[in-house]
Amino acid sequence: MARIDGGNYTALYKQEGSAEVITVAPFYSDKFQVNNQQFLNFTKSTTKWSKQNIKPIFAESTYLQQFELSNTEDIANQPVVNVSWFAAMAYCKAQNKRLPTLDEWEYAARASASHIDGSRSAEFRERILRWYSMPASAGLPNVSEGEANYWGVHGMHGVVWEMVRDFNTALVTGESRGDSALDKQLFCGAGAASAVDPSDYAAFMRYALRSSYTANYTLNSLGFRCAKDL
Amino acid sequence: MLCLIIDLGQGTSTATDIRLNIEVQLMREEMIMFDNVKQAVTLLLIAAAFMSGNQLNAKELPIEQAVLTAAPHVPPPITRDYSARMVVNLDTTEEIGRLADGVKYTFWTFGGTVPGSFIRVREGDEVEFHLNNRPDSKMPHNIDLHAVTGPGGGATSSFTAPGHSSTFSFKALNPGLYVYHCATAPVGMHIANGMYGLILVEPQGGLPKVDKEFYVMQSEFYTKGKYGDEGLQSFDMEEALTEIPDYVVFNGSVGALVGDNAINAKVGETIRLYVGNGGPNLVSSFHVIGEIFDAVYIEGGEMINRNVQSTLVPAGGSTIVDFKVDVPGTFILVDHSIFRAFNKGALGMIKVEGDDDLVIYSGKQDDSVYLPEGGAIQTITQNAPPPVKAASLAQRVQFGQRIYQQNCMACHQSNGEGIKGAFPRLAGSDYLLGNPKKSISALINGLSGKIVVNGESYNGVMPAVNLNDEQIANVLTYVLNTWNNNGGEITPNNVAEIRGGH
Numbered sequence: 179m180a181r182i183d184g185g186n187y188t189a190l191y192k193q194e195g196s197a198e199v200i201t202v203a204p205f206y207s208d209k210f211q212v213n214n215q216q217f218l219n220f221t222k223s224t225t226k227w228s229k230q231n232i233k234p235i236f237a238e239s240t241y242l243q244q245f246e247l248s249n250t251e252d253i254a255n256q257p258v259v260n261v262s263w264f265a266a267m268a269y270c271k272a273q274n275k276r277l278p279t280l281d282e283w284e285y286a287a288r289a290s291a292s293h294i295d296g297s298r299s300a301e302f303r304e305r306i307l308r309w310y311s312m313p314a315s316a317g318l319p320n321v322s323e324g325e326a327n328y329w330g331v332h333g334m335h336g337v338v339w340e341m342v343r344d345f346n347t348a349l350v351t352g353e354s355r356g357d358s359a360l361d362k363q364l365f366c367g368a369g370a371a372s373a374v375d376p377s378d379y380a381a382f383m384r385y386a387l388r389s390s391y392t393a394n395y396t397l398n399s400l401g402f403r404c405a406k407d408l
Numbered sequence: 409m410l411c412l413i414i415d416l417g418q419g420t421s422t423a424t425d426i427r428l429n430i431e432v433q434l435m436r437e438e439m440i441m442f443d444n445v446k447q448a449v450t451l452l453l454i455a456a457a458f459m460s461g462n463q464l465n466a467k468e469l470p471i472e473q474a475v476l477t478a479a480p481h482v483p484p485p486i487t488r489d490y491s492a493r494m495v496v497n498l499d500t501t502e503e504i505g506r507l508a509d510g511v512k513y514t515f516w517t518f519g520g521t522v523p524g525s526f527i528r529v530r531e532g533d534e535v536e537f538h539l540n541n542r543p544d545s546k547m548p549h550n551i552d553l554h555a556v557t558g559p560g561g562g563a564t565s566s567f568t569a570p571g572h573s574s575t576f577s578f579k580a581l582n583p584g585l586y587v588y589h590c591a592t593a594p595v596g597m598h599i600a601n602g603m604y605g606l607i608l609v610e611p612q613g614g615l616p617k618v619d620k621e622f623y624v625m626q627s628e629f630y631t632k633g634k635y636g637d638e639g640l641q642s643f644d645m646e647e648a649l650t651e652i653p654d655y656v657v658f659n660g661s662v663g664a665l666v667g668d669n670a671i672n673a674k675v676g677e678t679i680r681l682y683v684g685n686g687g688p689n690l691v692s693s694f695h696v697i698g699e700i701f702d703a704v705y706i707e708g709g710e711m712i713n714r715n716v717q718s719t720l721v722p723a724g725g726s727t728i729v730d731f732k733v734d735v736p737g738t739f740i741l742v743d744h745s746i747f748r749a750f751n752k753g754a755l756g757m758i759k760v761e762g763d764d765d766l767v768i769y770s771g772k773q774d775d776s777v778y779l780p781e782g783g784a785i786q787t788i789t790q791n792a793p794p795p796v797k798a799a800s801l802a803q804r805v806q807f808g809q810r811i812y813q814q815n816c817m818a819c820h821q822s823n824g825e826g827i828k829g830a831f832p833r834l835a836g837s838d839y840l841l842g843n844p845k846k847s848i849s850a851l852i853n854g855l856s857g858k859i860v861v862n863g864e865s866y867n868g869v870m871p872a873v874n875l876n877d878e879q880i881a882n883v884l885t886y887v888l889n890t891w892n893n894n895g896g897e898i899t900p901n902n903v904a905e906i907r908g909g910h
Contacts, residue, residue: 240543240571299645308642310546312514339546379645382594383547390548390569390592397570398543 179406180207180330185294187285190381199233202285206401207278210321210332211257211340212269215219217242218250220269237262238396253318254258257338257401263393266341277343278405280388287335289328296328297378306380309336318399335380341402345388411590471505471533476788479659480671482621482682483528486610491532498525499540500549500568500603501588507629507655508662508753509828509864510638515660516547516590516601522660523625523686524588524605529555531612536575537562543571548592551605553578554724555586555607560847563591584610585708585726587684596688600648602660604686606726611710617729619677624665626694626721626743626754627686628653635752636828651689656748658741658756663829665741665756667867675762678702678732688721694721694729695744698737703730733760735769738869750818757868775874798882801889801897804845808886811879816887817863819870823893830868832861835891844898846908852879877903899906 184204221228221242229242243260244253261269263277270276278286290296297303324333334340391397474496475483502521507513518524530536541549548569552561556578565576590603606625630648631641635655647653658665665671673679685692695718704716708726713719721727734741741756742749749755764771798804813822816834820826824835834840839861840847849855854872858865875883877900884898 239869304645307645311641324504332735379594379597383597387548390567395569395572399546399570 180209181205181408182207182282182329182331183294185285187281187288187295189281189284190378190385200281200285200395202281204408205278205282206406206408207282207286207329207331208275208405209326209330209338210324211337211401211403213255213267213321214244214250214258215254217258217261217269217359218245220272224268224272232265235299235394236264237394241265241396255322256318257321257333259318259338259398259401260396262396263341263345263391263403266294266402267343270402273404275404275406277402280342280344282405283340283342284384286327286329286331289331289334291325291327294328303378306335310380310383338399338401339384339387339397341400342388345391373397448702460593471495474527474529474535476517476519476527477623478521478525479523479623479625480665480669482526482608482623483768485613485614485617485621486528486530488530489612491530491534493534493536494528494529495536495538497538497540498527498551499542500545501542502545502547504640506661507631507641507657508636511633511636511662512629512640512644513629514601516549516598516603516641518551518588518590518603518605521625522602522604523627523684524603526605526623526682527588527607529580529607529611530610530723531580533580533609534577534579534612535580537566538573538575539566539568540573541570542567545570547598549590549598549603550574550592551588552591553586553588555580555588555609557581560591561588565827567588567592580609583609584710585609585682585684585705585728586746587686587724587726589686589724590695596648597643597645599686599688600628600643602627602686604684606682606684608682615680615728616730617893618680618906620671620673621682622671623682623684624658624741624756625684625686626656626658626690626692627660627661628688628690628752629655629657631655637824653752656690656743656752658754662753666829667757667865670738670757670759670867673733673758673760675733675736675760675765678730679758680730682726682728683721684708684726685721685723686803688700689723690743690745690748691723692721692754693718693744695719695742696729696731697742699733699739699758701729701731703768704728725777726819733758735765736760736762737769750827751821753827755827762786772872797878801885804882804885804897805889806886807879808884809890811875811883812886815875816883824887824893828864830866832859832864832866834887834891839860840887841894844888844896845902845906847884848880848898848903851875851884852903852907877901877907 182205184202186199186201189197189200225231229245232241240260241262266277288295288297289300290302319337321333321337324337326332327334470492472492472494474494477483499520500519501517503515503517503520504512505515539551548567550563550568551565552563554561556562558578560575562578566574568574586607586609588605588607590598592598604625604627606623630644631654632644633641655662657809663669683694701716701719702714704713704719705728706713707722708728719727719729737760739758739760743754796807798807800846819831820834824833826833832839839859850870851873854870856869858867880899880903881898887893888896888898
């Protein structure tokens with residue numbers, strides 16, 4: 179795993195009642211996304227998370243469908259996708275790890291190859307955006323192909339979307355244009371206040387995707403990596 | 409209701425029996441007593457359920473699958489005179505497509521096309537909308553239909569993750585032509601990538617009949633590369649923020665409405681264009697060169713303006729224009745913010761076939777010397793220098809450049825590369841360089857019909873250019889000696905020969 183030093187960052191959405199600048203404590207992050215082989219091994223040892231045994235409330239019918247569509251050897255090193263948040267949580271727990279929090283993930287993801295915070299670099303942003311604007315129909319790369327950032331964490335951008343533990347706290351509604359003035363009572367204080375940096379399109383897209391799924395969803399381009407306390 | 413209670417109370421009747429028994433039971437009505445309250449309540453509930461079920465049945469609308477079409481086609485007019493429940497199934501996709509010749513772009517679409525599928529419903533219809541986000545999408549999407557009365561125009565109810573499907577319903581309360589678009593964060597990018605289309609809510613009784621209907625939607629694209637830069641281009645956020653697009657197009661790509669893709673019509677037909685503007689930023693000054701709109705449904709609503717030359721189409725807005733085509737020829741659709749048309753792609757064509765009507769349009773009838781102040785002017789200009797004749801090849805090129813800038817550049821462009829699909833290139837043109845005499849003739853006589861230039865076919869009209877032999881020789885010599893063309897000289901005698909030959 180890679181050690182991520184603690185630090186401050188400005189979240190795209192200011193949480194209700196929280197400070198604008200968020201302090202992230204140091205933590206360990208997996209260097210790579212969990213790949214298909216690793217997840218397959220997990221379902222073999224913990225069979226209740228296998229395709230055959232999974233309870234329908236924990237994952238949709240497309241759960242792990244890549245193993246039905248491809249040879250396992252061909253996709254062994256690709257990031258595991260079509261995996262639900264429940265399953266991702268269980269996987270990390272089985273490794274004595276956990277999913278990173280949204281703040282941890284966003285903090286680690288803003289590191290470019292050379293800087294802890296690359297988010298002000300237009301070139302870094304553009305590179306991130308380029309992935310978002312390519313269709314997902316092309317096959318996934320192997321997890322090792324993801325570029326390493328300042329912390330030695332690979333493929334935070336340009337491989338797949340990644341799950342976080344509290345994916346549903348920064349709430350973007352389906353009507354994103356109303357998000358700057360959400361009915362906060364309706365959303366129990368979890369709603370987003372106005373976005374801090376509206377030109378950070380890539381972050382907008384991640385928040386939008388996170389709000390579009392629920393914990394049982396299994397998406398073609400959504401994977402995960404685990405984190406751990408120091 | 410009372411009769412039913414009695415009947416059901418007997419527990420043996422069928423529906424037919426109920427009817428037959430009604431009269432008998434009515435007579436016995438006063439005598440009926442319920443011996444226990446519980447029974448009465450039960451029976452009342454059964455009866456109430458029966459009645460309310462009937463009411464639901466009465467309100468249920470016939471179900472129809474909406475016909476969806478890709479631009480420039482429009483689903484057929486709705487002829488029924490009652491409301492229906494229209495079922496719309498629309499996919500959101502992310503796919504690589506053609507933005508211009510040699511230029512590709514990752515479009516996000518409704519229905520696999522840019523603009524998205526045309527939806528046609530009738531005022532009063534209930535629309536059951538299924539938004540399906542394909543499994544290979546990376547993004548969540550939703551849809552905001554401006555025809556919807558309700559929060560977000562449907563966006564709140566249709567937010568859909570990849571590989572999922574959302575359903576919502578709305579009633580089409582207001583007739584008109586409405587834009588729909590994706591409203592998922594970042595909204596601007598979803599629109600800039602192609603997520604918009606039109607939905608027509610036809611008024612009850614329909615719109616006035618026309619011969620042909622077409623779907624035209626303008627929009628802009630902001631790419632990393634400049635206009636025409638080849639390869640797969642990605643979205644440029646900076647350009648989008650500053651609202652300086654590389655492409656302004658009709659129906660999703662440069663050339664989507666020209667050449668073989670042009671709209672076709674016959675003389676005498678009435679044409680209706682459903683025109684939308686997806687934006688994301690620019691307002692369109694929609695104009696058809698050589699036509700006057702007989703009727704414009706202003707902003708796609710009910711108010712009609714007549715005899716309009718250019719009409720504004722707001723970003724996220726629409727217009728409906730009707731016009732009769734009286735004479736044959738090619739009529740060019742443009743955004744009359746004109747650099748968008750000739751330099752960024754906002755150009756389409758309507759080709760009208762049929763017989764000339766020389767009263768309505770004569771063509772060029774006469775070309776004569778213009779002497780605004782009569783013969784007297786000749787004495788005043790006696791001392792003026794005679795027209796300059798080029799004395800050398802270099803001079804011919806120099807004089808030709810001025811003529812080119814005044815007469816040719818608007819279409820063929822300052823770099824001689826023309827506009828793909830509309831105006832052929834002159835730089836490195838096999839058509840021109842292979843036989844410059846054909847070009848002399850084109851300048852003298854004009855040129856129309858299909859030609860092939862460097863493998864691209866063009867089917868347009870170039871008008872005859874009113875230049876004398878010397879000027880034609882100069883401008884062609886300029887063209888032959890510019891943009892790495894292979895040189896050569898055209899002399900006034902060459903021109904005179906060809907002019908004499910005709």
